[in-house]
Amino acid sequence: NNTKVAVSFSDPGMVTFFRDNMNAMLEGGVNFVFCNEIEALEWAQTEDLDDAAVKLASICESYVITRGANGALLYDGEQRHTIASQKVDAVNTNGAGDMFAGAFFYALWRGTSMVSACEFASKAAGAVVCQPGPRLSLAASAMLRNAHFDE
Structure with missing residues (x-):
């Protein structure tokens, strides 16, 4: 049906306490992931945002990692862009x-x-x-x- 699927990590607690279910859902294929920096790091189980970004790119077509006053990182399926806050x-x-x-x-x-x-x-x-x-x-x-x- 050419329907796009977007997922928001919603809250760091969701990532921490429902990681297995979240990963099973993500394996089903998603087009967009939205998360903040804390959620991305927690989901990727890393302290390095670049590592988290690479891992996110492996499970979805595009993502946005919001970073509050530090703006956002957008991966558009081809390259990463830094968006000013x-x-x-x-x-x-x-x-x-x-x-x-x-x-x-x-x-x-x-x-x-x-x-x-x-x-x-x-x-x-x-x-x-x-x-x-x-x-x-x-x-x-x-x-x-x-x-x-x-x-």
């Missing part, structure tokens, strides 16, 4: 990973490259951590879209 004063990081993944897929749906999608996702996640809740207002969402997509 937004310089913000974070208030609450709840929802940042979900916002990143949702914004990434929205941008892909709009027809952008994976790099551009990651840049948009970084802006969206940067915006959501500047407020107390895990969602942007409709006005803030529209402003982000308009700025990135020149609407």
Whole structure:
């Protein structure tokens, strides 16, 4: 059916306590993996981010490793890209990973490259951590879209 499958590692605890089940699921074939740096290191059982990135590339077509203030690493199936973070004063990081993944897929749906999608996702996640809740207002969402997509 040409359906793409995306997996989020969700939380370091999920990786730690459900590693065997997670690995069995990943062996079934996934297109995208989203995780943060801590989750990637824990899943790969290493302290070296490059080692974790190589291991991730072996189980999926593409991945994004979010790194908070240090940006993100994107593997687009061919090469690794470093995506800059937004310089913000974070208030609450709840929802940042979900916002990143949702914004990434929205941008892909709009027809952008994976790099551009990651840049948009970084802006969206940067915006959501500047407020107390895990969602942007409709006005803030529209402003982000308009700025990135020149609407």
